[in-house]
Amino acid sequence: MPIYTYKCASCGFAQDEMQKMSDALLTVCPSCGKADYVKQVTAAGFALKGTGWYATDFKDSGSKPAAAKPEAPSPACGTGACPACN
Ligand SMILES: [Zn+2]
Numbered sequence: 001m002p003i004y005t006y007k008c009a010s011c012g013f014a015q016d017e018m019q020k021m022s023d024a025l026l027t028v029c030p031s032c033g034k035a036d037y038v039k040q041v042t043a044a045g046f047a048l049k050g051t052g053w054y055a056t057d058f059k060d061s062g063s064k065p066a067a068a069k070p071e072a073p074s075p076a077c078g079t080g081a082c083p084a085c086n
Pocket of ligand 1 (some may be wrong): 008009011012013030032033034036039056057
């Protein structure tokens with residue numbers, strides 16, 4: 001249902017009025033009672049922003065960098081018994 005912003009030209013009272021398209025325009029200010037209540041051009045509140053929102057990619061970001069765990073130097077290194085050195 002559209003929401004129209006009405007404002008009274010007499011007392012300045014402004015209010016959003018939810019009206020059906022078929023409803024007659026309001027003219028009487030609910031604040032001061034004068035027939036200076038006019039619909040404003042900007043129909044705020046009814047604009048559906050079409051930006052939408054996109055599902056953030058929650059794909060698992062936990063793919064760990066393949067940093068190989070540095071192997072601890074074998075205590076046997078340099079003694080001739082190290083299998084990596086021989
Ligand atoms: Zn008024």
